[in-house]
Amino acid sequence: MTASGTFGYGTEYSHLFDIQKLGAIVCKGTTLEPREGNPQPRVAETACGVLNSIGLQNIGVKALIEEKAPLWASWRVPVIVNIAGETVDDYSQLAGELDGVAGVSAIEVNISCPNIRAGGAEFGASPKSAARVTTAVKAATSLPILVKLTPNTSDIAEVAMAVAEAGADAISLINTLKGIAIDVTKRRPLLGSISGGLSGPAIKPVALYMVYEVAGAVEVPVIGCGGITTASDAIEFIMAGASAIQVGTASFTNPRAPLDVLEGIEKFMKKEGIEDITKLIGIARL
Ligand SMILES: Cc1cc2nc3c(=O)[nH]c(=O)nc-3n(C[C@H](O)[C@H](O)[C@H](O)COP(=O)(O)O)c2cc1C
Numbered sequence: 001m002t003a004s005g006t007f008g009y010g011t012e013y014s015h016l017f018d019i020q021k022l023g024a025i026v027c028k029g030t031t032l033e034p035r036e037g038n039p040q041p042r043v044a045e046t047a048c049g050v051l052n053s054i055g056l057q058n059i060g061v062k063a064l065i066e067e068k069a070p071l072w073a074s075w076r077v078p079v080i081v082n083i084a085g086e087t088v089d090d091y092s093q094l095a096g097e098l099d100g101v102a103g104v105s106a107i108e109v110n111i112s113c114p115n116i117r118a119g120g121a122e123f124g125a126s127p128k129s130a131a132r133v134t135t136a137v138k139a140a141t142s143l144p145i146l147v148k149l150t151p152n153t154s155d156i157a158e159v160a161m162a163v164a165e166a167g168a169d170a171i172s173l174i175n176t177l178k179g180i181a182i183d184v185t186k187r188r189p190l191l192g193s194i195s196g197g198l199s200g201p202a203i204k205p206v207a208l209y210m211v212y213e214v215a216g217a218v219e220v221p222v223i224g225c226g227g228i229t230t231a232s233d234a235i236e237f238i239m240a241g242a243s244a245i246q247v248g249t250a251s252f253t254n255p256r257a258p259l260d261v262l263e264g265i266e267k268f269m270k271k272e273g274i275e276d277i278t279k280l281i282g283i284a285r286l
Contacts, residue, residue: 001026002258003225003248004082004108004148005054009068010075017256020076023244027068029084029110032094034060039192044181049200049227050249051179053193056084056113061097072103080146082108086116088136095140107143109133111163112150112175112197124150124175127162134166146223149173149214151203156210157217164218172223172246173214174207200249201227208240215241215282229257231264238265238277239284 001024007013010025019025037057044051059067064081072079081104085091091109098104111124111133123129134147147168152175153159160171176197181190189195207226215222224237225246234245250257265277274280 003246049202051196053196069103078105092136131166138167
């Protein structure tokens with residue numbers, strides 16, 4: 001799969017390679033109303049990664065349903081809509097509006113968003129608020145729901161167990177890690193909104209650790225994400241217990257990265273004489 005926010009609505013990449021060959025496309029985080037996002041600068045390169053503070057710039061759910069979904073409905077590749085809100089009601093309303101829309105195959109719930117009714121703490125930081133969002137979304141839609149966890153919490157396995165209990169059909173992880181960069185000449189934070197989210201190869205060992213932890217704690221499928229750039233990276237996540245993977249930041253340097261990773265996995269399987277990928281899921285777990 002592609003990781004949300006790094007592959008637009010799929011259409012932006014469709015002239016570069018055959019996106020229909022991918023397992024799924026996860027679109028940019030979608031909110032009830034259109035958003036312009038955070039002030040510039042919003043992206044800064046770091047050693048082995050990227051800091052971003054896009055601030056959920058998106059066209060809003062109404063435009064998504066009217067302008068994007070009809071095209072997705074004609075695609076072979078399933079499209080998963082990533083949703084984001086500031087209140088539990090936002091999430092359930094979004095899920096309700098997307099329910100039954102042709103071209104939308106599933107919902108990925110981004111719980112790395114600040115809960116404005118609870119002092120701005122991320123929904124995903126606590127098992128309780130993460131479960132509350134999951135329950136609300138599940139009640140509002142018949143679509144399968146993936147809940148996407150934040151690494152910015154003290155015990156990610158506890159959050160995972162809570163959202164699985166609340167009805168998540170799958171769990172994706174991880175979202176970005178909080179970070180800051182300083183412009184030493186200006187003596188100011190480099191990003192317009194001060195802090196941002198770190199992604200890319202720099203976070204891979206953290207993501208892999210969290211996938212290992214979560215896969216050992218829940219029965220639902222786990223989707224690994226964080227710094228996956230090559231097929232070998234992806235296979236590490238699968239061996240740690242992921243049933244599927246997402247490619248994000250790697251697409252910025254190589255737009256074909258999601259398909260390269262997929263083809264690389266197939267090559268590895270052929271070389272190793274493995275016919276069924278499920279044989280590899282969690283194989284490295286002790
Ligand atoms: C520019 C950018 C925008 C992102 N936007 C979203 C988003 O809208 N919703 C979301 O759940 N995750 C978003 N993410 C997080 C990614 O989907 C992914 O979880 C994270 O970047 C780690 O994977 P990676 O290292 O392969 O990029 C974004 C990441 C980047 C770099």
